[in-house]
Amino acid sequence: MYKIVVAGTGYVGLVAGVCFAEVGHQVTCVDIDEKKVDMMKQGISPIYEADLEALMRKNYAAGRLDYTTDYAAAYKNPDAVFIGVGTPEQPDGSANLSYIASVARQIAENIEKDCLVVVKSTVPVGTNDKVEQFIKDFLVNDVKVEVASNPEFLAQGTAVRDTLQAARIIIGTESKWAEEMLMKIYEPFNLPIVSVSRRSAEMIKYASNDFLALKISYMNDIANLCELIGADIQDVARGMSFDQRIGSKFLNAGIGYGGSCFPKDTKALEYLAKQNGYELRTIKAAIDVNTDQKTILYTKASKRLITFNGLKVAVLGLTFKPGTDDLREAPSLENIPLLLAQGADIYAYDPVGMDNFKRKYPAGKNGRGSIQYADKVAEALEGANVCLIFTEWGEIKAVKPEAYKQLMRTPLVYDGRNIYEIKAMKDAGVEYYSIGRK
Numbered sequence: 001m002y003k004i005v006v007a008g009t010g011y012v013g014l015v016a017g018v019c020f021a022e023v024g025h026q027v028t029c030v031d032i033d034e035k036k037v038d039m040m041k042q043g044i045s046p047i048y049e050a051d052l053e054a055l056m057r058k059n060y061a062a063g064r065l066d067y068t069t070d071y072a073a074a075y076k077n078p079d080a081v082f083i084g085v086g087t088p089e090q091p092d093g094s095a096n097l098s099y100i101a102s103v104a105r106q107i108a109e110n111i112e113k114d115c116l117v118v119v120k121s122t123v124p125v126g127t128n129d130k131v132e133q134f135i136k137d138f139l140v141n142d143v144k145v146e147v148a149s150n151p152e153f154l155a156q157g158t159a160v161r162d163t164l165q166a167a168r169i170i171i172g173t174e175s176k177w178a179e180e181m182l183m184k185i186y187e188p189f190n191l192p193i194v195s196v197s198r199r200s201a202e203m204i205k206y207a208s209n210d211f212l213a214l215k216i217s218y219m220n221d222i223a224n225l226c227e228l229i230g231a232d233i234q235d236v237a238r239g240m241s242f243d244q245r246i247g248s249k250f251l252n253a254g255i256g257y258g259g260s261c262f263p264k265d266t267k268a269l270e271y272l273a274k275q276n277g278y279e280l281r282t283i284k285a286a287i288d289v290n291t292d293q294k295t296i297l298y299t300k301a302s303k304r305l306i307t308f309n310g311l312k313v314a315v316l317g318l319t320f321k322p323g324t325d326d327l328r329e330a331p332s333l334e335n336i337p338l339l340l341a342q343g344a345d346i347y348a349y350d351p352v353g354m355d356n357f358k359r360k361y362p363a364g365k366n367g368r369g370s371i372q373y374a375d376k377v378a379e380a381l382e383g384a385n386v387c388l389i390f391t392e393w394g395e396i397k398a399v400k401p402e403a404y405k406q407l408m409r410t411p412l413v414y415d416g417r418n419i420y421e422i423k424a425m426k427d428a429g430v431e432y433y434s435i436g437r438k
């Protein structure tokens with residue numbers, strides 16, 4: 001078993017650290033935020049993620065997992081350091097690598113033995129070559145340090161399962177020493193390992209995420225066409241799914257992909273291509289489709305209603321997908337300002353995302369309109385003139401068609417996630433619009 005340090009305790013770092021401890025490694029997670037470290041020691045996760053806290057507590061109690069802000073001590077003598085800090089998108093679409101650079105420098109200045117540095121964060125192809133050079137430039141002691149790429153494929157809400165039962169582990173190394181060590185670190189996971197060069201590993205991450213984003217945008221594009229020609233996207237998707245070359249996953253049309261990965265990684269790859277004098281037309285198309293798709297409910301409803309001014313608008317779901325409190329790139333963030341600018345009185349409900357949303361949009365008057373937060377779905381629907389569904393939370397899916405008819409002033413529903421059977425809504429007397437279905 002290895003002595004592992006994980007830098008960064010966000011989705012990527014914390015989940016990796018906990019899972020390494022779970023399979024038996026000795027893990028220390030480093031974060032600069034003292035409050036966060038104290039919380040984690042008490043078994044409280046800074047991110048909303050099922051299963052995580054139980055494993056945090058179990059492995060902390062077993063002495064295999066610890067947390068610290070003292071990076072200088074942590075980086076002294078680990079066998080491997082995994083970097084899982086953020087690489088946020090900059091206005092031009094490029095990735096901000098300053099967090100990676102600062103961890104790299106801290107490692108270089110403190111490491112006292114040979115060490116493998118493994119970058120889990122998503123970084124532009126070629127970055128890890130530079131990280132290795134950067135560490136070598138700042139090394140204080142005469143030790144061997146190599147950098148490997150080990151991209152992370154977890155999805156929010158299922159992060160622990162995605163890590164412990166990953167479809168594959170990608171390792172990108174430039175030496176036998178690094179390859180063998182990473183293989184050994186991952187041996188207890190008992191999962192398929194794909195070992196490639198560092199640059200190929202970096203590319204696999206982008207190519208995989210962008211392929212999935214492209215798949216979603218393709219289905220959204222086809223859905224919009226289905227509506228125009230009278231076909232049903234869900235039937236079309238079902239028909240496609242039996243072809244194993246296509247597969248059954250990620251065929252759901254909706255109001256566009258959000259979250260911390262697809263929007264960022266599509267823009268980053270487009271930027272990387274441009275920098276290398278190449279136009280990545282497929283990904284550019286995926287981004288364009290997604291931008292329009294995010295406000296498609298607003299666009300549709302605007303055509304049906306003369307104005308949103310003075311209307312009570314029920315908004316169901318604020319997060320970018322169910323199972324997370326994350327609002328990054330959520331369609332709600334595109335639609336709420338449009339509704340407020342028109343003078344809508346919004347009543348929003350989300351099972352876990354409301355506290356985060358309130359920080360951006362406190363309850364009360366906002367410009368021409370206003371926003372209130374409901375304790376229950378029924379409260380949001382009560383007396384509403386129109387309802388927009390943005391996220392397919394189980395609790396929202398459980399709302400019966402009759403409830404819209406009974407509770408709303410006018411039962412007019414725009415469903416961005418195709419939650420309902422069209423016939424059931426019609427039978428209940430609801431005027432219902434969804435995505436890619438007549």
Ligand code: UDX
Nearest residue numbers: 152153154155156250251252254257258259261320321
């Ligand atoms: C994604 C990848 O799945 C993961 O492998 C990668 O490491 C990070 O990015 P995540 O962003 O957590 O994970 O969520 P995911 O479940 O993939 O959904 C992303 C977005 O696509 C959501 O907004 C979701 O609503 C949307 N989506 C997904 C669709 O619109 N249709 C689908 O069929 C699937």
